Amino acid sequence: MFGKARGMTYRWGIAGTGRIASDFVDGLRQLPDAEVVAVCSRSADTAQKFATHRNIPTAHSSYEALASDPNVDIVYVATPNSRHRSDSEMFLHASKHVLCEKPFALNAVQAAATIATAQSERRFIMEAIWSRFLPVYVALGEVLATQPLGRISHVAADFGFVAPTQRAHRLNDPALGGGALLDLGIYCLHFARFVLGGHDSVVAHGELNDQGVDVDATYTLTYRSGATATLRSTTKHATPCTATITGERGVIHVESRMHNPPGFRVQLHGEAERYHRYDEVGQGLRHQVHEVHRCIDNGFIESPRLTHSETLAYAQSMDDIRRQLGVRYAVDEIA
Structure with a gap:
């Protein structure tokens, strides 16, 4: 999905249940055009506890289940660094847009492969270097x-x-x-x-x-x-x-x-x-979300303010x- 009808919101899924995921949910909820609809973890109990505590309607016990969720438009990847490539590519293949926590991947080979997947799937992906948008x-x-x-x-x-x-x-x-x-x-x-x-x-x-x-x-x-x-x-x-x-x-x-x-x-x-x-009201994580939404609204698969080539350069x-x-x-x- 690229773009949205006026007045509609983007539906976010959260991959991971750590502190940064919790902070990110707080940031999303400061925005009128974002809705947190699902969270996933490898543990059903962990996912359910996070969902209950953060008032998220759906808790998935696997990353694959989140990828298959038809109610999710964009996934925030906040899993361990070692999973960033595999998780991002899985969500991209499932036609989800992705905001991936830094580091985008463990090395430049992985980063280039994930960027190539986004390009072939025609889905947006950006590294969550939130400082850029503060x-x-x-x-x-x-x-x-x-x-x-x-x-x-x-x-x-x-x-x-x-x-x-x-x-x-x-x-x-x-x-x-x-x-x-x-x-x-x-x-x-x-x-x-x-x-x-x-x-x-x-x-x-x-x-x-x-x-x-x-x-x-x-x-x-x-x-x-x-x-x-x-x-x-x-x-x-x-x-x-x-x-x-x-x-x-x-x-x-x-x-x-x-x-x-x-x-x-x-x-x-x-x-x-x-x-x-x-x-700043809160931690400021919401500002990068504005950029994600703006890019998807305009059919971009990368942000002109934080490009794929810049992410690859960091790697x-x-x-x-x-x-x-x-x-x-x-x-x-x-x-």
Whole structure:
């Protein structure tokens, strides 16, 4: 289904029952043209508890059942990282549109395959990098477009917190696509690309846990313009979770947490600081849904604001960083 009749709503199914799925349901319910009609889990009991708690009419005990549900138009994929490709492709083959949580896939080979499936099925899919659609990021983009800093020389961003240490936790287990890079580092990579565009090269170093996934990594990106970006992601240390953009005329400071900040400060040489604040109702997850609906309304299979090629670029960058760190997943087809 592309487009909808005036006054109709898009019917969403939720694949997964974790915290992000619950937060996403809250965001959907802030929108008049979205309805949450179903949720699924591999456990019937888990699905039913989530549905009861979140007042969702249908609970499915398998992902396949959600794919077969004729009352679902769009699926939000919030399953473990290791399932993102298989689940997204299953829903696409079932004629559902898809919003897939980041990371879009475990590597670039998987990402390209999923994008090809969306193209062949003529169904919309987008990676849920929700930062891109927040009003504060839109405003930051508008400020940057006026080039107040002149030539930008450096971008810095970090995202880190102390994660649970259980070996089976999703952030620690390579079988689940664990590691700080795929979960947190993608926000830093997104920020650098948002400001500077695509990079030319990356050099990474860091620390792995005893299962071989990254718990702390720093990566330096270089650009054709001469600019650099220093990024850090960690599940071992609590970091400021801020970002800065440095140029020849001043600095922009993005507040914590940099992926969903309350505001940013523009400090130009010799001028008073300007503070841009954007109070958000809820977590702001609903803004990406506006884009999903707009694209489907217009018959798009990708967002012009967050394209398939950009998603593939993130996957390729993370492949390169993981290769340098020595992180390898069983599904990798990296030479």
